[in-house]
Amino acid sequence: MTEATKISGLTRAPSIPGPHEGYMPGFANDFETEALPDALPQGMNSPQKCNYGLYGEQLSGTAFTVHPPERTWTYRIRPSVKHSARYTRVDMPFWRSAPTVNDAVSLGQYRWGPIEHSDTPLNWITGMRTMTTAGDVNTQVGMASHVYLVTESMVDAYFFSADSELLVVPQEGRLRFCTELGVIDLEPKEIAILPRGLVYRVEVLDGPCRGFVCENYGQKFELPARGPIGANAMANPRDFKAPVAAFEDREVESKITIKWCGQFHETTVGQSPLDVVAWHGNYAPYKYDLRAYCPVGAILFDHPDPSIFTVLTAPSGSPGTANIDFVLFRERWMVAENTFRPPWYHKNIMSELMGNIYGVYDAKPDGFVPGGMSLHNMMLPHGPDKDAFEGASNSNLGPDKLDNTMSFMFETRFPQHLTSFAANEAPLQDNYIDCWDSLEKKFDGTPGLK
Numbered sequence: 001m002t003e004a005t006k007i008s009g010l011t012r013a014p015s016i017p018g019p020h021e022g023y024m025p026g027f028a029n030d031f032e033t034e035a036l037p038d039a040l041p042q043g044m045n046s047p048q049k050c051n052y053g054l055y056g057e058q059l060s061g062t063a064f065t066v067h068p069p070e071r072t073w074t075y076r077i078r079p080s081v082k083h084s085a086r087y088t089r090v091d092m093p094f095w096r097s098a099p100t101v102n103d104a105v106s107l108g109q110y111r112w113g114p115i116e117h118s119d120t121p122l123n124w125i126t127g128m129r130t131m132t133t134a135g136d137v138n139t140q141v142g143m144a145s146h147v148y149l150v151t152e153s154m155v156d157a158y159f160f161s162a163d164s165e166l167l168v169v170p171q172e173g174r175l176r177f178c179t180e181l182g183v184i185d186l187e188p189k190e191i192a193i194l195p196r197g198l199v200y201r202v203e204v205l206d207g208p209c210r211g212f213v214c215e216n217y218g219q220k221f222e223l224p225a226r227g228p229i230g231a232n233a234m235a236n237p238r239d240f241k242a243p244v245a246a247f248e249d250r251e252v253e254s255k256i257t258i259k260w261c262g263q264f265h266e267t268t269v270g271q272s273p274l275d276v277v278a279w280h281g282n283y284a285p286y287k288y289d290l291r292a293y294c295p296v297g298a299i300l301f302d303h304p305d306p307s308i309f310t311v312l313t314a315p316s317g318s319p320g321t322a323n324i325d326f327v328l329f330r331e332r333w334m335v336a337e338n339t340f341r342p343p344w345y346h347k348n349i350m351s352e353l354m355g356n357i358y359g360v361y362d363a364k365p366d367g368f369v370p371g372g373m374s375l376h377n378m379m380l381p382h383g384p385d386k387d388a389f390e391g392a393s394n395s396n397l398g399p400d401k402l403d404n405t406m407s408f409m410f411e412t413r414f415p416q417h418l419t420s421f422a423a424n425e426a427p428l429q430d431n432y433i434d435c436w437d438s439l440e441k442k443f444d445g446t447p448g449l450k
Contacts, residue, residue, distance in 0.1 A: 004035055008178050008203060010274060011035050013244035022183065023241035027223060027286070028070075033182070033245040034278035045073045054277055055079040061195055061220065061283040070220065072281025074180065077249055083199070083256065083273035087265040090257070092125065096419050097163065097262030098133035098142050098217070104423035106132075106415065109382055111432035112422070114371025117208045121152045124175075124202035125159055125257055125264075128213070131422040132353060132375060134414035135323075137163050137217050137262045141316070142414045143324050145353050146213040147373070147426075150175065153203040156252055158273055161259040164215045166194040167312070167326060169408060171357050171371050173209030175202055177285065180276045182243025184287050188357060189406065191311075191326075192287045193221060199256065199273045200285075210371060212355045214410045218323035221312040229296055235311045239292040242284045247277045290357075290406065293328050298336040303344060306409070321349065321413040329361065329407045334400045341400075342392045345383030351416045352376045352409050359405035362388065367429060368407075374432070378415050385435040 005012050007022075013035040015021040024031050034040040039054060041047050046056045054075040061070035115129060127149040135142010144164075150173070168175075170188045177184040177192060179200035186192050188211075194200065223235060250272040258265045288311075296308055309327045316323040334341045342362045354361075354374045361368050365388055368374060376382040384392065422428070 007183050007246065008176060009250070010178060010183060010246040010248045012183060012246035015244060020241060023243055023287070025238050025241055027237035027240040028282050029242070030280070030282045031242055031284060032280035035245040035247050036277055039075055039278035040280060041075070050075055052277065059197060059281075059283055061197070068282075070283045072181070072279050072283040074276045075278040077247070077275035077277065078271065080273070082271075083269050085267045085269055087258070087267050090264045090266050092128070092264045094130060094421055095125070095128040095146070095259075095264070096130040096133060096144065096421075097137040098135050098144060098417070100133040100417040100419055102420045102423070104418040104420060106377060106417045107380070109374075109376055109380055109433055110418070111367065111374040111429045112372055113369060113427040113429060114210070115147050115149060115426055117149055117151065117210070122149050123152050123154050123157070124148065124150055125154075127151070129421055129426070130419045131373060131426065132416035132418060134351065134412050134416045135217055140217050141323065142217050143410065143412050144215040144217075145373075145410050145416070146215065148209070148211055148213055150202065150204060150209040151207050154201040156254045156272075158199050158201045158254060158256045159259075160197060160199045160256070161215070162197060163259050163261065164217050165196045165220060167214040167216065167221065168192045168194065168211060169213070169355065169357065170209065170211035171355070172211070173204070174206040175209055176205050177202055178246070178274060179243065179285050180274055181279055181284050182246045184243050184285055186287060189290050190287055191290060192285065194285050195220070195283055198285060201274070212373070212408075214324060214326065216314050216324055219315045221314045221324070221326070224310045224313045224325075229308075233294040233296050234308075235288065235293055240286045240288050242286045245276060245278050246274075248272045248274050290328055290330060293330060295330060295332045297332065298339065301337050301339050303336065303339060303341060306343065316413050318413065323412060325350070325409070325411040327409040327411060329405065329409075331401070331403050331405060334402055337397060339397070340392050342384050342388055345381060347379050347381050348376075349378055350411045350413055351378045352411050353416060354407055354409045357406040357408065361405060361407045362402055364388065364435070367432065367435065375416060375418075386438045386440075389439065
């Protein structure tokens with residue numbers, strides 16, 4: 001083990017040697033980490049006195065009686081009650097929560113180009129732009145989808161959401177999340193999960209930064225059941241990485257912004273809240289490299305459902321449906337015989353919001369560009385445009401590498417409602433619905449393949 005290091009002003013625990021430096025591998029593991037030797041109690045959670053004069057405190061992500069419980073014990077310089085004071089309501093006009101109430105028509109097939117940066121300096125909070133909401137933040141069901149535009153770091157400023165966990169999908173630029181439990185550096189082709197209630201600040205490492213956020217109001221994301229696929233492939237637990245402990249002991253005026261029941265509040269305290277010297281538990285942030293995702297598919301004929309590409313799922317109260325599925329469409333080989341290989345035409349009980357990280361999506365070779373998004377709401381038909389249909393229907397079906405592509409989907413059992421920003425300010429492609437106009441009637445009443 002190496003000595004503790006400094007990163008963005010935080011004292012970080014000794015790193016794990018090898019490729020996981022600064023992180024601990026595993027999904028929902030019970031981790032333990034300390035930035036100072038013997039800061040972590042052994043054999044018990046709440047000793048009468050903690051080493052270094054630290055305070056023991058538990059952060060619970062589930063009810064106490066849930067099995068298994070999701071909680072983390074922290075040992076910090078001050079208890080969190082010292083990082084909370086009187087609150088003042090503030091307005092964040094572009095960050096909205098469900099239910100959405102406006103005059104926008106959400107029934108339709110929609111597509112947007114990338115939301116461009118402006119000359120206005122924006123941080124993680126002020127740069128959030130909500131596109132859709134679903135469900136109800138007050139009853140903790142559903143989600144919201146956002147685009148973030150970040151050009152400047154948060155300085156002596158911090159954020160946490162009491163409403164949700166955030167799934168962050170970068171598309172350009174690099175961000176650093178300095179959290180209570182450690183530091184996560186994030187770049188395109190990676191994702192991060194920030195748990196409900198976790199305090200953090202966001203710094204720009206390489207900007208400007210743009211990406212997508214799925215705000216999950218419901219049950220936490222978990223790995224999907226693989227069923228007959230078995231124990232391996234898709235997203236493997238070992239590829240998820242939680243940060244090692246890191247803390248700062250700074251007495252400086254600090255602003256903390258809290259999202260609570262769709263409202264934003266600010267409080268000011270006299271020190272940094274990132275003062276956790278040691279922690280153990282299974283409720284933590286983590287990152288995942290999407291290039292580690294091992295796709296599975298047909299190796300003889302037919303096109304399986306896109307559920308085989310699920311990276312993470314957040315359960316709902318209805319069996320067979322999800323509050324959210326996070327689905328990844330990345331590079332892969334296509335080998336199925338006598339098969340229409342792109343996504344087929346369909347209507348779905350789930351509402352599908354897609355984003356393009358880079359490259360070309362096979363069902364929409366034109367118009368769906370990196371940084372762009374599309375929405376196909378529940379039970380609305382969608383599928384390939386004419387060029388994709390004709391190309392796939394008439395191509396030579398030898399082995400074909402679908403290369404230089406990475407798109408994703410935030411899919412939910414709830415209808416997704418457009419915000420005013422998505423309907424009126426975001427770069428909506430009004431002609432998207434026309435992409436199916438040129439599809440031709442091929443039926444002529446005679447047998448045979450057309």
